[in-house]
Amino acid sequence: MATIRNTAHFPACLLAASLVFNVSVVSAENSVSEPKIRLLSNPSKNYSVHIGDQLNRKIVFDVPAPYQLVSTALPKKGTKDKGIELVAIRIETEQQKTSTTYTVDLSYQPFINANSPTVMQLPAEKFTFTGAEKSMAIALPAWGFWFSPLVTGGIETAIKSMQPEFRPPLVDISTHQTRLTIFAGMLIISLLTLLYMNADGQWLPFMGGAFAKAHRQLKRLSRTSAVKTTEDEKQALVYIHQAFNQHYGANIFARDIERFITLRPSFRKMKNDIEQFFNDSNQSLYAVETRDSAKIITNLVLLSKQLRDCERGI
The missing domain is CATH 1.20.120 (Four Helix Bundle (Hemerythrin (Met), subunit A))
Structure with a gap:
């Protein structure tokens, strides 16, 4: 009779084991790692930025296999957005066994005509990764800073701020002239001596x-x-x-x-x-x-x- 009871409970045990295995597989699938930002470096200061100054942003991505960075979706050099131009983009790739490290350097320059300090921001960017029959994007947030004009005010302010021309002090070259004269005389005497001896x-x-x-x-x-x-x-x-x-x-x-x-x-x-x-x-x-x-x-x-x-x- 004991053997009959154990046999009756066997299908229930098998069903429970199957459910536990399926849960483990789903958990393993959900635990697959995805690309992420390891390092984000923004410009060293967010104030007193002038026209033409170069602002650099650096982003380091850790991308597990089989994901790859989509190069066609990268920001384009020369792109302008609200007075900000992307003047350079550099990408370095470090391949490892199970992942890839991408280092992206972005260089921006502000080009606007402002008469007073203005709040500006480096544009938000989006980086796309593909792999494992799906894709995902990582957004890089905008970064704000204070833009300071070289001269505040208009032409009237510039005229008032003008300084008279200052003539630099003269450098005394009499000593150098004397040395040059002596060396020139020695050179002429040497040439005449060689001419006299050999001509x-x-x-x-x-x-x-x-x-x-x-x-x-x-x-x-x-x-x-x-x-x-x-x-x-x-x-x-x-x-x-x-x-x-x-x-x-x-x-x-x-x-x-x-x-x-x-x-x-x-x-x-x-x-x-x-x-x-x-x-x-x-x-x-x-x-x-x-x-x-x-x-x-x-x-x-x-x-x-x-x-x-x-x-x-x-």
Whole structure:
């Protein structure tokens, strides 16, 4: 008999268990999380806002899967509402395992013509999310602030508030002018020195010495494309002999070298080279065998440059 009674109560127990399971499923479905605002940041102050000032709002959304932010429903850049313009909108997305974090930055600027402080507000915005075969929207409330004009009143007030022009004090630049003059003078002297030491042309009166002229003549002779002959070699020697004669005041020979150096001390460091030149000149005049005239002329070009440097006191 006990077994019969337990069997009779079995359908009732099964029905109760089914009801409890259905309630649990409905509760689980109702407990599915939805998008929400985690952070809302408004401008730091709501007063003394002037025309063109930038007001920034930042909203951070926590959006569980499978919801997604609808980009086509976002506020449009350039939208104007009662003197307020949305000048920039930036969105950052951080994807996680079971949710997505959206960070939305909105930048506004007020553009109105008001003569007195005015209450204004950043417009309310709406963000739409879709997913799980349904959609939902989160409203961002408007945010009020005091707009302050740059000048209160009309043109009469502006005229009364005008200040006379103030001439800024002069800066004493005499010290800088003196330094600039000194540096400019040093630069000019340096350039003239380099020109004097290295230039071949007779650009300045004191650059036209006898050896400077001989050096220019020898360079022109060495640059000719014709094959150098004995006559060219003798002509090159004549150029340097003429320069020595001009400095000495008469025809100079090997025996006169010491007296020449006494008269022109700047050539003393070239004494051995000068003696060698006179020896080579005598050999060239009386030599019978064939000589390398091109090489001799090249060497005379170098010698004339060294003699020109002595002439210029370098």
